[in-house]
Amino acid sequence: MEAIEVKDLRKVYGSTPAVAGVTFTVHAGEIFGIAGHNGAGKTTTVECLIGLRRPDGGSVRVLGEDPARRRRAVAQRIGVQLQESALPERMKVAEALRAYAAFYRAPADWRQVMERWGLGPLARQAYGDLSGGQKQRLMLALALVGDPEVVVLDELTTGLDPVARRETWRLVNDLRASGTTVVLVSHYFDETEALCDRLAILARGRVQATGTPAEIMAATGTGSLEEAYFALEGADR
Numbered sequence: 001m002e003a004i005e006v007k008d009l010r011k012v013y014g015s016t017p018a019v020a021g022v023t024f025t026v027h028a029g030e031i032f033g034i035a036g037h038n039g040a041g042k043t044t045t046v047e048c049l050i051g052l053r054r055p056d057g058g059s060v061r062v063l064g065e066d067p068a069r070r071r072r073a074v075a076q077r078i079g080v081q082l083q084e085s086a087l088p089e090r091m092k093v094a095e096a097l098r099a100y101a102a103f104y105r106a107p108a109d110w111r112q113v114m115e116r117w118g119l120g121p122l123a124r125q126a127y128g129d130l131s132g133g134q135k136q137r138l139m140l141a142l143a144l145v146g147d148p149e150v151v152v153l154d155e156l157t158t159g160l161d162p163v164a165r166r167e168t169w170r171l172v173n174d175l176r177a178s179g180t181t182v183v184l185v186s187h188y189f190d191e192t193e194a195l196c197d198r199l200a201i202l203a204r205g206r207v208q209a210t211g212t213p214a215e216i217m218a219a220t221g222t223g224s225l226e227e228a229y230f231a232l233e234g235a236d237r
């Protein structure tokens, strides 16, 4: 079974077609990128994957389930780190991990997750006192505390300095190594190029290309995913 299957997904807000017929498949155990610039439809696609929005057309299956109909069942098996997630400023790192673990029927040991992601020394520190990189690390740990089969990371490294960004990339690679399927949503093409086994490039609610970074570059005759994106954008206008 594929981890995720999206077929001809459509979502319209008023008269804005945010997602206009998106199709892709995520294989179990891979890092799959959903790449594209602001307004491409990435977040809307992800919200349909996790059951936060009901599609207007097409179908979505996550681990064989329809997230719009079986949101709670899917939520037990998928970890989500959403854009701009925030916690109460005074909540401590350990408290947040313990509270999130309590949502799940079969969570990971939150103390182990805390240690694994290097948060042990920060256990008693308040969320509001963490650095940007530490906050991101905590968000990643919170997405993993339910011991999910699939984890969705939306704009994971936005606002991080280059060192924290590389450190986060290493953590994402570690995740794949441990067998978790990762969906990485990003508008940074260097990030998707460095991390993703395969990806879909979205623009204006449509998939412009799917494949491995090498396949997409070869198909567009370009040397980077960013150049490939602009080549595809040009061709589509």
Ligand SMILES: Nc1ncnc2c1ncn2[C@@H]1O[C@H](COP(=O)(O)OP(=O)(O)OP(=O)(O)O)[C@@H](O)[C@H]1O
Binding pocket: 013, 014, 016, 017, 018, 019, 036, 037, 038, 039, 040, 041, 042, 043, 044, 045, 187
């Ligand atoms: N709740 C909403 N109501 C109306 N329009 C929306 C809503 N959410 C998104 N849109 C519009 O749908 C389109 C796709 O937005 P979406 O947030 O899915 O794109 P994105 O690729 O995630 O962009 P970003 O990187 O800026 O988050 C945009 O034109 C956006 O303005």
